[in-house]
Amino acid sequence: MKMSPALLIVGALMVFWASTFIIVGLPAMTMKETPSAIWRPMAEDEREGHRLYVQNGCSYCHSLFIRINDWDIGAERIAESGDYVAQEPAILGSERTGPDLSQEGGEHPDDWHKAHFINPRFTSPISVMPSWEFLGEEKIRKLTAYVQALGWKQADVRVARQQHWKKSAVVAYEAGADANITWLHSQVPAVWRPMPNPYPATQAALLRGKRIYQEFCVNCHGPIGDGKGPAAAWVYPPPLNFTTLRRHLEANRYIGGIFYYQIMNGITGTGMPYFKKHLESEKIWDLANYLAVSFLGYTDANIEPRGIDASYEEDWRNPYHPPAKGGD
Numbered sequence: 001m002k003m004s005p006a007l008l009i010v011g012a013l014m015v016f017w018a019s020t021f022i023i024v025g026l027p028a029m030t031m032k033e034t035p036s037a038i039w040r041p042m043a044e045d046e047r048e049g050h051r052l053y054v055q056n057g058c059s060y061c062h063s064l065f066i067r068i069n070d071w072d073i074g075a076e077r078i079a080e081s082g083d084y085v086a087q088e089p090a091i092l093g094s095e096r097t098g099p100d101l102s103q104e105g106g107e108h109p110d111d112w113h114k115a116h117f118i119n120p121r122f123t124s125p126i127s128v129m130p131s132w133e134f135l136g137e138e139k140i141r142k143l144t145a146y147v148q149a150l151g152w153k154q155a156d157v158r159v160a161r162q163q164h165w166k167k168s169a170v171v172a173y174e175a176g177a178d179a180n181i182t183w184l185h186s187q188v189p190a191v192w193r194p195m196p197n198p199y200p201a202t203q204a205a206l207l208r209g210k211r212i213y214q215e216f217c218v219n220c221h222g223p224i225g226d227g228k229g230p231a232a233a234w235v236y237p238p239p240l241n242f243t244t245l246r247r248h249l250e251a252n253r254y255i256g257g258i259f260y261y262q263i264m265n266g267i268t269g270t271g272m273p274y275f276k277k278h279l280e281s282e283k284i285w286d287l288a289n290y291l292a293v294s295f296l297g298y299t300d301a302n303i304e305p306r307g308i309d310a311s312y313e314e315d316w317r318n319p320y321h322p323p324a325k326g327g328d
């Protein structure tokens with residue numbers, strides 16, 4: 001066949017329409033408009049927050065789409081097309097400089113998000129997320145409403161849980177330091193409370209703990225553990241002042257298990273996040289020893305009852321081994 005200008009145009013149009021059909025037509029025909037089991041419509045504030053999310057390029061760093069191969073990074077639910085009904089645009093995102101946000105709703109209370117949007121370093125000291133303070137109070141509130149809705153009906157359950165526990169946390173905090181510690185520790189299951197830290201507080205363990213503290217905790221709890229980090233102005237109840245725990249130790253020998261449990265699970269309703277997805281077990285025990293030694297001047301590291309022989313590190317160098325009390 002002889003190549004003529006007319007044939008070239010017809011050919012080009014055929015290629016154009018074929019690819020348009022595959023990229024646009026086929027997905028539109030096969031896309032389900034039936035909402036998934038967790039879907040719900042967005043409220044007005046959430047919709048405006050969604051617009052801010054699109055306008056500000058949050059999707060350059062965050063995905064809103066959990067795939068089957070994400071189970072190993074702690075996925076909670078695989079995304080379905082019915083989760084995206086009536087979202088214009090449905091912005092899945094392909095980059096994950098930050099975490100996937102499709103189940104973000106209720107992971108933290110609102111005050112944590114406010115602190116984090118104003119300056120991500122307040123809550124996550126080594127974060128590369130930019131500050132959104134320039135958006136102003138009202139837009140940050142809408143953005144927060146949107147991220148708290150992500151996960152739809154599942155998120156609503158988590159948000160309700162945060163709000164429920166926040167009331168008790170605030171009452172306890174306002175009742176004074178001792179009442180607050182009593183309440184905080186009543187949240188820890190009984191089996192964890194009389195549990196010493198099974199890891200020895202070696203110099204290496206404490207230096208590891210310090211490093212992790214600086215990367216995750218310092219801007220809330222402060223460099224000297226008094227709860228006066230820069231985030232304190234934004235979260236309520238404010239970050240715990242660890243020195244208020246000294247009175248707990250006058251009556252109790254054990255703090256390791258309590259620290260471990262609270263760091264692992266966080267304290268729902270307060271700004272205190274859970275770290276079970278960020279830190280391995282050994283790092284949490286190291287942190288528990290670091291908090292105890294640095295801010296309380298005491299650690300129950302490796303005392304009786306020894307539940308497990310947890311560490312290959314030798315204990316004989318441990319300068320912080322507490323004096324033996326009966327049975328130790």
Ligand code: HEC
Nearest residue numbers: 056057058061097098099104107120124127128129130147
């Ligand atoms: C340059 C990349 C980048 C951009 C742009 C960005 N983020 Fe992030 N984001 C991160 C990183 C990294 C983290 C993890 C560390 C942290 O908590 O700050 C994060 C964490 C988050 C979290 C907390 C997740 C959790 O529960 O720990 C939320 C919510 C969030 N981002 C929302 C947003 C929103 C909304 C926008 C747009 C206004 C945005 N991000 C823009 C990088 C980014």
Ligand code: HEC
Nearest residue numbers: 123169184216217220237238239240259262270271272287
């Ligand atoms: C966004 C701020 C924030 C960050 C980040 C944070 N905390 Fe907290 N932390 C809190 C708040 C708020 C409380 C509870 C205060 C209250 O209810 O009085 C708390 C309480 C605690 C408790 C409870 C102590 C007890 O005896 O019950 C421990 C332990 C703790 N934090 C350790 C840590 C460690 C370790 C890190 C870093 C890995 C960390 N926190 C990061 C805000 C934070």
